[in-house]
Amino acid sequence: MTLDEILDRIYPLPESSKANLKKSIEEVSLPRNFCLMEAGKVVPSVYFIKKGIVRAYASAEDRDITFWFGSEGEPVVSMKSYVENNPGYEHIELLEPCDFYRLKTADLQQLYHEDIHMANWGRKFAERELVKTEELIISRQFKTALERYRDLMRNKPDLLKRVQLGHIASYLGITQVSLSRIRAEMK
Template sequence: MDSIKKLFTDKYSLTEESFELLRHLMVEEQKPKNDLLVKVGEVHHFIYFIKKGAMRSYYTNNNGKEVTYWFGFEGDIATSLGNFVHSKPSLENIELLEDTTLLKINKTALLELYNTNLELANFGRKLAEQALLEMEEQILATQFTDAKSRYLQLIDKFPEILQRVKLGHISSYLGITQVTLSRIRSEK
């Protein structure tokens, strides 16, 4: 739990006291590779912190093709936002790409904690803001950046991604074919 404590106090700037309040809500779970943490059509009442492992969020388009739009690794938070915020059935799947260790927090307990602790309420707001910023960056990159630049940005953000994620998932995330991804990788 020390690495998680360091993550929350360093990355998320929580005091040790607030982290301890949050820690008491956390339940550690082990999930196997290929498991679906969240499934389309289901309602989940949890938020997850990735202690160890990798995952992706994806939806299936009208042509039956999976479209990856998010990767999560150690220290990231995973949830279906619409599902979590509005308790509506998920529009996405969250798939585990490796055997994964998660810290699960119940939504109701977390919201109660937000109501009693201003620092943790601000922590929740910062998490939501960060998710929005990442989504905006992904949309802008897809719309206004060429494929090679998107690939290089991804490698810069996640240096180990090629060792941990299938190329098909990476090409889907970048909005390109695997052939184009192979060509870009060979140009390096």
């Protein structure tokens, strides 16, 4: 996905504002299994996925709990680091080799101070991330694993082909055996 497409999905910017933003963005390529963000560390950048898939997870006792997948066009951000400049609680792991657009948070904050259009873009960015988080929480609280699986099939069908079943089961909050049963019932 192109940088312009990603930026415009968040909030359309005047060309001069977009040009200034693009000056602060660099492309990076990282290998599969790379840990893009680590829990307990401040993450000084926001990433936008050009190509690839990542997962966000938290470690609990002897297992990892996947709570989010990101793919092409989506931002990858530790909101705790972005908003408060404090260590985040999540790990972000690359499930495929990934190409990103990387933007240092300090550069982005400076642009917010200099340009009202950028400040509005930043507000829309944060609002979209808040809505995604709200949807995730509501889904976890009020939907069954089968309903969450159906949502995943409907909203991100490519993930089912590109992500290990163990990560999908963790995301759904079930065991791999339960996921196999759900998949068998749906056939």
